[in-house]
Amino acid sequence: MGRRYRLYPTRDQERALTEWGHTCRALWNMALEQRVYLWEQRRHTMRAVEQCRELTVGRAELTWLAELPAQAAQQVLRHLDAAYDNFWNPEHPAGPPQRRKRARRVSVPLPGQAVKVRKVNRRWAEVRVPKLGWVRFRLSRAIGGSIRNVTISRDGIGWHVSFGVATGGRAAAPNGRPGCGVDFGVASSAYVSTEPAPRVKPDGLTKNEQQRLKVLEQRKARQITYAKKHREGAYGNRLRKTIAAIARLKSKEARRRSDFTHKLTTDLAKNHGFVGIEDLRVTRMTASAKGTVERPGRNVGQKAGLNRSILDNCPGERRRQLEYKCDLYGAKLIAVPAFHTSQTCAACGRVDPASRKGCGRLFACVHCGHEDDADHNASLEIEARARRAGGSVTNSTRRRFRAPSFAHGRKRTRETQPAT
Structure with missing residues (x-):
């Protein structure tokens, strides 16, 4: 389940989050460009595991990339993997991964192991972000499970933090009510x-x-x-x-x-x-x-x-x-x-x-x-x-009804990956 809360960072924290968001966007575009180039030139499909090794070298040479937490950079590459998996899946409606523009919503993804959450009182809580410290957010509802992933984003109203939570719930039994x-x-x-x-x-x-x-x-x-x-x-x-x-x-x-x-x-x-x-x-x-x-x-x-x-x-x-x-x-x-x-x-x-x-x-x-x-x-x-x-x-x-067959299009696989 997803849990979304209003985040209230300080000015310094807001400035850092904005810079990290643009860094994540630039990293996505560079990683996507590298994968497209290798596929067009060598028919080689690059994945996040291989790019993470090159990410370590890039962080040592580029200051703006080193300022971003390593967990966030690795999460961006994993999201790119998921975007390609959805594109290759013929049953998924997603198209090929696209380059992200500067006008896109600023967001910073993190794995659940990289953050900690503590409750301040009945209405407020704090989340500890790597290289940023504790940031307050409005506890509008209980988290209700173990945190698997975190995304910090900004829209026209302000900053928000979203938690992907494993609640352990299962599908309920049929309720027996009319349809x-x-x-x-x-x-x-x-x-x-x-x-x-x-x-x-x-x-x-x-x-x-x-x-x-x-x-x-x-x-x-x-x-x-x-x-x-x-x-x-x-x-x-x-x-x-x-x-x-x-x-x-x-x-x-x-x-x-x-x-x-x-x-x-x-x-x-x-x-x-x-x-x-x-x-x-x-x-x-x-x-x-x-x-x-x-x-x-x-x-x-x-x-x-x-x-x-x-x-x-x-x-x-x-x-x-x-x-x-x-x-x-x-x-x-x-x-x-x-x-x-x-x-x-x-x-x-x-x-x-x-x-x-x-x-x-x-x-x-x-x-x-x-x-x-x-x-x-x-x-x-x-x-x-x-x-x-x-x-x-x-x-x-009890009227007779026969559903028509719909064409699902050409099945896309890694071997038929088109250039982006």
């Missing part, structure tokens, strides 16, 4: 088949915050133009303050989105025996409509707005959370094919595009006359498919 189907959408964030009304995610920012974000974005554009014209692109203090203010608002929006997602997935896993969802291909759903120069796309702006709305509801993150929360609370997650769920009548099982005219919220079956909210009708169809796939079959859900 449900959930339709994740844009107008209705989540429509549960057993509920009469949809669950709508509140806006991430209030109207005043949205207006302030718009003003800050305009100010940032003006300041960047001025910097390019008069300062050769160098960022000034005012521009950095503007960027920090935008990051704070974005972080606040992300935290509110995460709060709604966790509450939704926890409630679904706790109160249902199985949860049926659509097996969505989010990457394909949110692909750009720009096209090419020879064949430009149409309605590019509208598609971009739809993509933002889909990603704001984070269907992929909801599925990831349901996968482990269902095991914790004795539920079962069933992903069913998503084809024709919005055009299938939940009453008679007939598929007809005429039953769903346009993108309206009304579903009116042209065969049996059944009328319902389009998203609720889809959630009922998802529940029926989930019952046939892995739940108990009832009289109302």
Whole structure:
């Protein structure tokens, strides 16, 4: 399990953590460049064990690399190994490892053996970081297990420390509660088949915050133009303050989105025996409509707005959370094919595009006359498919259903590793 807490370093500690974060980014890029070069030139696959030996030599010659704790540098190389393992795994959706930009979130990874944690009082605790000493963090909940890995990161709000904890827990026994189907959408964030009304995610920012974000974005554009014209692109203090203010608002929006997602997935896993969802291909759903120069796309702006709305509801993150929360609370997650769920009548099982005219919220079956909210009708169809796939079959859900076969693409192995 993961545990994340707000970290409060001193100014000197914050300065050191910032430098370490950029060092970790530079080390990742250098290690990735070395692996790509060796593969292109010699077809040799380099791993972290071999690079750690060269890391010892580099720390003796480079002062900025020696200032980073050796455990953090070794952890960066292990993470690069994991990134390649995910890329080589044909069942994993990860692509090839990418170089990290300077604008990326600053983070410092450490193994669990390199840190110690002590409790100061009921609300505060401290973590001892190599070469940094004890750093205070807000003990908002008990750690509840042995620490396996640690990551110190910074976002627009401040510094955080995350612990990977081995709790020793096992999957719970089936809770025996009735199942449900959930339709994740844009107008209705989540429509549960057993509920009469949809669950709508509140806006991430209030109207005043949205207006302030718009003003800050305009100010940032003006300041960047001025910097390019008069300062050769160098960022000034005012521009950095503007960027920090935008990051704070974005972080606040992300935290509110995460709060709604966790509450939704926890409630679904706790109160249902199985949860049926659509097996969505989010990457394909949110692909750009720009096209090419020879064949430009149409309605590019509208598609971009739809993509933002889909990603704001984070269907992929909801599925990831349901996968482990269902095991914790004795539920079962069933992903069913998503084809024709919005055009299938939940009453008679007939598929007809005429039953769903346009993108309206009304579903009116042209065969049996059944009328319902389009998203609720889809959630009922998802529940029926989930019952046939892995739940108990009832009289109302005995329609014949055959799942299609999906191509998983070319299997990637070490021998077929492409150049990054």
